[in-house]
Amino acid sequence: MSRRRVLALATRIVRQFRRDRRTLILMLVAPVLVISLLAYIYRGATHHVSLAIVNSDASPVAAQIVAGLTASQSLTVKRMSAADAERAIKRNDIDAVLTLPANLSLTGSTPQTLTVTLEGSQPNTSSAVLNALNQALPNTIVKAINPAGVPLRLNPVFLHGGPQFDQLDYFAPTFIGFFAFFFVFLLTSVSFLRERIQGSIERLMVSPLSRAEIVLGYMLGFAVFAALQSIVLVLYCVYAIHIHYTGHILLVFFFTLLLTIGSVNMGIFLSTFARTELQVVQFIPIVITPQGLLSGIIWPLSSLPGPLRILAHVMPLTYANEALRGVMVSGDRLSALWLQTGVLVGFAALMVILAASTLHREIA
Amino acid sequence: MSRRFGSIVALERISLAIPRGRIFGLLGPSGSGKTTLIRIAAGALSPDSGEMRVLDHIMPDRRITAHIGYMTQAAALYPDLSLRENLNFFGALYDVPARELLARIEEITREVGLADRLDSPLQTFSGGMRQRASLACALLHQPELLILDEPTVGLDPVLRRSFWQRFRELADAGRTLIVSSHIMDEAERCDELAFLRDGRLLATGSPDALRAQAGCQDLEDAFLALAGALPAALSGGHR
Numbered sequence: 001m002s003r004r005r006v007l008a009l010a011t012r013i014v015r016q017f018r019r020d021r022r023t024l025i026l027m028l029v030a031p032v033l034v035i036s037l038l039a040y041i042y043r044g045a046t047h048h049v050s051l052a053i054v055n056s057d058a059s060p061v062a063a064q065i066v067a068g069l070t071a072s073q074s075l076t077v078k079r080m081s082a083a084d085a086e087r088a089i090k091r092n093d094i095d096a097v098l099t100l101p102a103n104l105s106l107t108g109s110t111p112q113t114l115t116v117t118l119e120g121s122q123p124n125t126s127s128a129v130l131n132a133l134n135q136a137l138p139n140t141i142v143k144a145i146n147p148a149g150v151p152l153r154l155n156p157v158f159l160h161g162g163p164q165f166d167q168l169d170y171f172a173p174t175f176i177g178f179f180a181f182f183f184v185f186l187l188t189s190v191s192f193l194r195e196r197i198q199g200s201i202e203r204l205m206v207s208p209l210s211r212a213e214i215v216l217g218y219m220l221g222f223a224v225f226a227a228l229q230s231i232v233l234v235l236y237c238v239y240a241i242h243i244h245y246t247g248h249i250l251l252v253f254f255f256t257l258l259l260t261i262g263s264v265n266m267g268i269f270l271s272t273f274a275r276t277e278l279q280v281v282q283f284i285p286i287v288i289t290p291q292g293l294l295s296g297i298i299w300p301l302s303s304l305p306g307p308l309r310i311l312a313h314v315m316p317l318t319y320a321n322e323a324l325r326g327v328m329v330s331g332d333r334l335s336a337l338w339l340q341t342g343v344l345v346g347f348a349a350l351m352v353i354l355a356a357s358t359l360h361r362e363i364a
Numbered sequence: 365m366s367r368r369f370g371s372i373v374a375l376e377r378i379s380l381a382i383p384r385g386r387i388f389g390l391l392g393p394s395g396s397g398k399t400t401l402i403r404i405a406a407g408a409l410s411p412d413s414g415e416m417r418v419l420d421h422i423m424p425d426r427r428i429t430a431h432i433g434y435m436t437q438a439a440a441l442y443p444d445l446s447l448r449e450n451l452n453f454f455g456a457l458y459d460v461p462a463r464e465l466l467a468r469i470e471e472i473t474r475e476v477g478l479a480d481r482l483d484s485p486l487q488t489f490s491g492g493m494r495q496r497a498s499l500a501c502a503l504l505h506q507p508e509l510l511i512l513d514e515p516t517v518g519l520d521p522v523l524r525r526s527f528w529q530r531f532r533e534l535a536d537a538g539r540t541l542i543v544s545s546h547i548m549d550e551a552e553r554c555d556e557l558a559f560l561r562d563g564r565l566l567a568t569g570s571p572d573a574l575r576a577q578a579g580c581q582d583l584e585d586a587f588l589a590l591a592g593a594l595p596a597a598l599s600g601g602h603r
Contacts, residue, residue: 198438198439198440198441198442198443199436199437199438199439199440200440200441200442202403202408202434202436202440203434203436203440203441203454203501204457205407205408206406206407206408206424206429206432206434207429207454207457207458208426208429208430208457208458208459209457210426
């Protein structure tokens with residue numbers, strides 16, 4: 001073994017990478033960026049449970065319960081009408097609704113049951129709500145209004161899912177979208193880069209092929225793979241690992257393909273800024289990872305600190321996840337997901353424009 | 365027309381006419397602007413000033429792309445696809461009727477001597493075979509005008525000769541060919557020539573006319589004599 005040869009090799013590698021500023025910066029910046037996002041999510045996350053109370057009782061008992069829960073540290077309480085509360089929980093603005101029935105009295109000996117409505121598709125949130133309530137409730141019922149010590153019970157009602165729901169039921173729908181988004185982006189940008197490196201893009205540009213045809217052809221080609229991937233993934237999730245599933249399966253493919261159109265064109269667009277396949281891979285921590293962390297795949301958007309929540313609402317994957325989860329977990333129809341559909345169509349359109357303008361520059 | 369890339373002047377006020385049905389050679393050392401000129405002619409690049417007219421259309425113009433066959437310097441095909449798949453792809457891009465395509469692919473691969481390799485992926489091809497595959501792709505749609513950027517570079521003498529035979533046949537059949545080269549011996553085979561150096565046009569004319577103009581017996585001497593007429597400051601490549 002020659003020290004000189006080893007050193008020559010090592011020096012050559014250092015020299016080569018020293019010129020590749022972008023790789024260097026990214027090696028240092030990307031991990032810091034990702035870890036700060038994680039830290040922000042964990043440290044900055046709100047552990048508060050937001051609870052709406054629908055109070056249809058004028059008795060002092062009800063007033064006492066409301067006052068007691070409002071004072072509780074672990075709960076954020078809003079008073080709402082039944083209709084408002086129903087709307088808010090469907091929109092995920094609140095975690096749970098506690099309904100206080102009329103004629104709430106603690107004078108008899110029969111136990112009183114209070115209904116808690118939970119969104120239910122996020123098991124972590126569900127158990128946090130029930131824990132917080134079970135802790136706070138007994139403290140609110142002081143001896144003065146409950147002399148007989150009538151037991152208060154909670155009756156959890158789940159809008160979707162329920163106690164049989166686990167984390168996986170919550171994750172699985174978003175994984176379908178995420179993987180389609182990720183792979184299609186990676187494959188498109190690499191294969192478009194190859195067209196440029198091997199020079200075939202020049203042959204395409206001087207052929208009768210129009211820019212619209214290039215964009216459409218690429219989209220169609222990769223849509224085949226995205227569709228194949230989501231079919232395999234959906235079937236596996238439903239039949240092999242028994243994910244709970246309520247919505248229309250065609251809607252899952254609809255949203256996946258919509259996301260894919262954006263992803264293909266994002267790949268074409270961003271591949272302009274890469275000269276090597278290595279540089280394409282470097283887009284992953286910038287474009288893919290933040291979306292993976294913030295789009296609500298693992299942590300619900302409502303648990304993110306404010307600024308990150310705003311960032312999450314700029315990311316297309318957030319809307320894809322909401323839509324896919326809406327379809328699979330809540331059984332939503334397309335009419336309930338017009339916002340998500342609109343954002344995804346807008347994202348796809350924007351990326352098509354960017355990709356097409358990139359191709360225009362190609363002719364220069 | 366002129367074209368620059370940043371501070372590098374690739375073409376400096378070039379003006380020339382290329383006759384139809386002939387082999388027109390672009391001769392000059394590397395860095396002389398041949399490829400820039402060829403890319404402008406093919407519509408892959410626009411000049412900064414001036415215009416390029418091809419078959420009476422100002423380039424780039426998508427309406428006449430189907431009449432142009434373009435062979436880039438590198439093979440510029442899909443190495444993971446077979447020759448047949450590459451030819452099918454370009455045939456479809458150029459709207460070669462599906463009924464004719466199969467027959468044309470067989471004919472053209474026979475002509476370039478690759479009939480037995482039709483179904484092998486291009487990445488298994490040698491350099492010379494790739495050049496032939498690339499030529500086949502440029503010829504497939506039977507274009508009126510063929511623009512070939514150093515088509516014979518890296519070819520052995522036997523192959524080079526067969527390429528030039530094929531070029532002559534095409535010109536005899538009424539096609540126009542623009543061929544760039546830096547090999548003087550190939551210049552002899554052209555009907556008309558343009559000598560390029562440092563983005564400037566040194567001279568145009570038939571090989572005989574250029575020899576007469578320079579007063580030399582040999583085309584290479586003629587090129588050097590004509591190049592020597594340039595001010596010293598402008599000589600020397602810039603790539």
